[in-house]
Amino acid sequence: MNKPMEDSTLLELKQVLRDTMHEVREFNRVIKANSEMLTRLLQIEHEGSPLSLNTQNADNARGQALAIFQTAQMVSARLDLIDFETNPEVFSSERTITGSVYGKFDKARKMLYPHARHKNVRISLTGESRRKSELYPVFDILPFLLLENAVKYSPSNSQVEIAIEEYQRSIDVAIESMGPLVGREELTKLNAKGFRGSEAKKTGEKGSGFGLYFANFVADLHNAKLAFSSGTESLTFNGARYAPFSVTLSFPK
């Protein structure tokens, strides 16, 4: 009697697994590429010979090591999402760590540089807020999901603008980019599990409708409010109608 429900749960789990595999493999690709570059930088002539690094190479090596660490943190955050999705009770024993919202967005922006450069999309970050907040480790994935979504749908030679401002009671993040037009009735469904806007589907970009759902899930864990708005149609790209798209994240202080 419960078979249809079991089937839908199974399908949903398969979708979560497919998305996770895809993202974890992508993160792993970055880790491997960075590790390879780091290994090359730290190469020595033969076993036992001393390592000699000039300042520039030492800086590069530190940068590569940091990139590996940050990407590995993304893998952890992505796996955390699975834990929370499949077993929400584990969240009760989760502990926060201190971090800055600005820093997290800056990190995600840097991680997406290669992808954005490939598409000729520029990601800018402005704002003065460096305030430290108590964040769950899974927070790392939130800026990544929002920015990855913005870069993915941005037409080439366009820009993704992130502005982070601190107010008396909140830290507000605004992300502006060009994206597929989202109708008013679709806007409220954007963070629903598995939902994709009709114009987004026309672009041919792959997507499962889980990214913004997970982003909203992580925002909720932090009592933050995530909102989307779409402007009026201003161009056609990849067969889809495009409009200015903005995401706002209001994070309580």
Add this chain to the structure above:
Amino acid sequence: MFLHLGTPKPLSQLATTPVSISSARSKLKILVIDDQPFILKEVLASHGYAIHEMRDISAIELVAGYPIVVCDIKGVGATFHTKHEGAHLFREIRRAFPEKYIVAFTGFRFDATYNEYFRVADVSLKKDTDTEAWVKVLDEAIGIMAEPKHRWLRMRRFLLEEARLELWTVLQIETAFIEAVSARDKNKLLSPIKGFGLPDETRHMLTNFAGSLFTDILGGLLSAAITS
């Protein structure tokens, strides 16, 4: 008819000298039970923690000297022949040493069938937890275990809720605990509990509690004094 002479010293008067977490890090021993090498051992040791490793334990008593126990959920507990492996250990450690701070260390948080075991632990940490989060959890554990009063409160909750002792019996044990801690004399706790008619298991558990508590107090790891 109920008669009693005198007033018990309240627990609130058991004032402890504040222990600095940074100095307590090296004093309160942390046991990690994991069939794999604990890769953060060196990093956490560099933060000052006294980390000890065991690949498995053959008897629950082996954790007696460690106020904080980190235990993997898989690949350990072989001696106990249970399919729940490490999860079974949490439960047995909690039963024998209710005051200990137990950290479940697992890659299986997605699996809700382990939730009842996670609830036995004080906190569950995933296998790839960042150093910063480890530091936060271990400092929290040390903050609790460095205070005799907090240790007793954990034991008291267990005596009332799990061992289901009568409130009057627990009050008498608490009074003996306060006397013993303020006099730094283990026997002031051990002698009275022999006369309360406690089940063997509970008496044994309280003896263990007194043993590890006073080892730590007399070893200078904890300090306590009655203020009036």
